[in-house]
Amino acid sequence: MTxxxxxxxxxxxxxxFDKGDGxxxxxxxxxxxxxxxxxxYANREALERTLETRQMWFFSRSRGxxxxxxxxxxxxxxxxxxxxxxDGDTVLAQVEPAGPACHxxxxxxxxxxxxxxxxxxxxxxxxxxxxxxxxxxxxxxxVRLLDDPNxxxxxxxxxxxxxxxxxxTGDAPGAAEEAADLVYHLMVALRGSGVELAxxxxxxxxxxx
Numbered sequence: 652m653t654x655x656x657x658x659x660x661x662x663x664x665x666x667x668f669d670k671g672d673g674x675x676x677x678x679x680x681x682x683x684x685x686x687x688x689x690x691x692y693a694n695r696e697a698l699e700r701t702l703e704t705r706q707m708w709f710f711s712r713s714r715g716x717x718x719x720x721x722x723x724x725x726x727x728x729x730x731x732x733x734x735x736x737x738d739g740d741t742v743l744a745q746v747e748p749a750g751p752a753c754h755x756x757x758x759x760x761x762x763x764x765x766x767x768x769x770x771x772x773x774x775x776x777x778x779x780x781x782x783x784x785x786x787x788x789x790x791x792x793x794v795r796l797l798d799d800p801n802x803x804x805x806x807x808x809x810x811x812x813x814x815x816x817x818x819x820t821g822d823a824p825g826a827a828e829e830a831a832d833l834v835y836h837l838m839v840a841l842r843g844s845g846v847e848l849a850x851x852x853x854x855x856x857x858x859x860x
């Protein structure tokens with residue numbers, strides 16, 4: 652199969668900008684979960700800036716100007732990969748979102764039903780952790796953990812021990828609660844160490860294959 656990945660400015664030569672009067676639809680997809688986050692339009696300059704900065708740039712048809720996703724909200728889309736479709740008239744942007752993609756505050760512009768299941772739950776938690784790390788609200792337990800490596804590792808060990816105890820006694824409801832606590836503390840520990848959820852999911856996908 653032909654590699655349709657867009658890595659450099661010259662790769663954009665293969666795209667058919669004429670079909671849409673200089674614009675192409677861009678589908679933004681969460682690289683970790685596969686959820687479709689939003690659809691916008693980009694001209695060549697927007698895609699060139701995207702390749703240069705590894706942040707998503709689009710072209711606003713209503714305002715007639717370039718715009719960078721998250722420039723005012725902070726809910727940016729970091730580029731993992733850009734790929735053209737078989738006709739060269741649509742681009743798939745696989746991204747790592749920092750917060751909700753939709754201006755309404757939803758994870759995706761297609762509503763809650765478009766992002767469901769375990770992956771979406773983890774993505775939602777990851778987005779919340781990103782927001783806590785960026786906004787640093789006063790009194791946040793998550794921020795406290797992120798700021799204290801010893802505390803977050805200590806809590807991770809405690810939650811693991813509590814889950815093992817619940818499993819050993821056959822306490823199914825308790826095990827579910829302790830597992831949820833463990834997943835939260837694990838994701839905080841990973842984020843505190845600079846490990847992205849997308850990297851963990853990619854490794855699981857590699858092992859499945």
